[in-house]
Amino acid sequence: MTIDETPRGHASGGETPGMAKPRSGARDLERYAGLFARRTQVMKSSAMRDLMAVTARPEVISLAGGLPDTSTFPAEDFASLMTRVGVDDAARALQYGPTEGLNEVKDPIAQVMAAEGMEVEPEDLLVTTGGQQVIDLVCKTLIDPGDVIIAEAPTYPGAVPVFVSYQADVVQIEMDQDGMRIDVLEDNPYGMLRYEGEPLPTLFSLDGGEFVIYLGTFSKILSPGIRIGWTSAPRPVLDKLNLGKGAADLCSSPLSQLFVRQYFADRDWLAYVRELTGVYRRRRDIMLEALAEHFPREATWTRPQGGLFIWARMPDYIDTTDLLARALREHVAFVPGRAAYLDGRGGSEMRLNFSGVGDDDIREGIRRIGEVIREQVGLYETLTGKARPGHSRAAGDRGGQAAQAGARQRDPDAPDARVLPLHRRTG
């Protein structure tokens, strides 16, 4: 993808004439290109990262992030929990901890997993620096260059640079009602955020700990800023992951871990998840209404039963990467679908976040994107002379009805319909 303006200083620094740097030679990529490892040569700036930079500007309504709404967490609660950690445990919070994590944080983790029907012992768990690190460690531990990873289509965009950096050969499979056979990583950040329908059993619980590596995180049910996730896996695999973790960053922040402990000890975490779920359900519904009002009838979208995103699909002649450049001029952002595929698919899709944006911004953001899409549709109709371009699936498929993330029909109201990026559960 191309984004014209990249405010990230050290990415664009080489071309910014106003930046006086004593070390002029350092700017020349060619001088250093030969030094990089092969895995680095294939790594390139992800669409997500560039986007994060653009959307940091205050005038932009960003539907691009995957941000939970941390403003729902009371500041005074945070301060008083931290005070408790400080008074009781300052020296431990400030000290190194064991690579596998503090035992006190494994109890909260076990509680979260139990709430989703999984039973684990502390020895089954490795505490990580966010869920992202689990993806990295699993690839580091299991993937040789050229190995095949089977992922869902679309997948989690943040997994794409990991797969690329380990030089994996990624095959993305579209899902049907029965899903696909799975003995790989199960990424479940949103399991507790379910808006309707019955909770689904996790693959981990179905598997019985034989082959599934489970990834959990506090990012979406408590805070991503503390950077605490976890993994559970068969013990020989967990032991290798632990070795990789030690080499990667020694341990995850004891400060953050003790905050989790204190939070679970002093507060009702399930009540907070229920509150969050209520906020996000309302925002999902607001976005669905706005989509029905502002998006042209050629567009389709999902009605997610959980998670933080709606996936929308434009007519094939619309490239959402180009569309994003136009949308940014209107100060609104989304993630172009291509970021969730490694094979060039997803060119007409977009990912829209409803959790991290206020109600009014959701309406206004969708209105602006709808306007940009309508312009493109109009332009196409003028150029081709077609009043209704051939995108048959779109006909009569508007406004909160069935839509598709991966180019197939799904019934979103069926309890087992879910979009599983990677194997990311949305509900």
Added chain:
Amino acid sequence: MTIDETPRGHASGGETPGMAKPRSGARDLERYAGLFARRTQVMKSSAMRDLMAVTARPEVISLAGGLPDTSTFPAEDFASLMTRVGVDDAARALQYGPTEGLNEVKDPIAQVMAAEGMEVEPEDLLVTTGGQQVIDLVCKTLIDPGDVIIAEAPTYPGAVPVFVSYQADVVQIEMDQDGMRIDVLEDNPYGMLRYEGEPLPTLFSLDGGEFVIYLGTFSKILSPGIRIGWTSAPRPVLDKLNLGKGAADLCSSPLSQLFVRQYFADRDWLAYVRELTGVYRRRRDIMLEALAEHFPREATWTRPQGGLFIWARMPDYIDTTDLLARALREHVAFVPGRAAYLDGRGGSEMRLNFSGVGDDDIREGIRRIGEVIREQVGLYETLTGKARPGHSRAAGDRGGQAAQAGARQRDPDAPDARVLPLHRRTG
């Protein structure tokens, strides 16, 4: 190394009959061995990690860790700083941050680097999850399997599993007075902790940002528990490191970063470093005295001008890995020298930490280790009939005088004499 007792549950879980686990099949390493990547197959549990587990037992005096003394940081200070972060910035502390780090933490970093004579702009910096992550990212970015890494002998034991996991061919060079030619990673956790002699210019400042990648960390001057380090490098390299960082864990904890900001805003960090330096200088001197009193004349050791460690060398016939097993029976631990070498050297050396242990425990720990060494020396003399075995360098080289980490003579009082594991500056 061999340690009989490993309390880490998920490492030894497979052999612990008392642990009832529903997933019995998960214990069998052979079932999973074929699944691991080549880089994982060469990874093995490091001496350091096994040690950490053993030394966690309260009855053990551990001179093995690299722990700063976090109890010197007032608990009420920690609590009040965290309260400020909570009141002013709870939502941001709990939210995702940019991969490259919050700008507010780059100012404190620039202050620390300026105190060591280095000038950097925010764009030159990447905030990381501790200094360990920099080593991992640099290897990930620059090292293909079979590439040669030139490291000092001895090197930082925590770097060893990283080098191994990236399948590097490590050549360890002994240092002389002039050091060695360097255009690689400079690891400088201890630069600010200098007990005597003139501060040395950093390689980074001498190089001018052309080839040196600089690694800094708050672990030793503020807290390792917050897991905040940083790197500065030529921008094309920094950009690649940033990509690797995003894939590894998205971002370092904004909670921790805001704590650093608040600490630098509200407190006199240099005064705290001076206080720490005073505590550690006293403990170094206590350890030097204890070594002179309790270690046999066949042993030699360094008199470090900075850092957290004394390196001691036994007669060649003593294997410090075996010695550790005996020392643990006396409830005292150290790091056997072999952990800092990748080529089997260091078998008669040991690393002794004086920063994380109280004054009395330093004396008692050294007394116990000295006793175990004397036993071994006596055993050797009985077996060989020699009263004074042939270790010429040891003669007359006792008690706080010149000693050697890497099997050569050095003058420790010369201002440029330093032990640089990796290129780790100790003063």
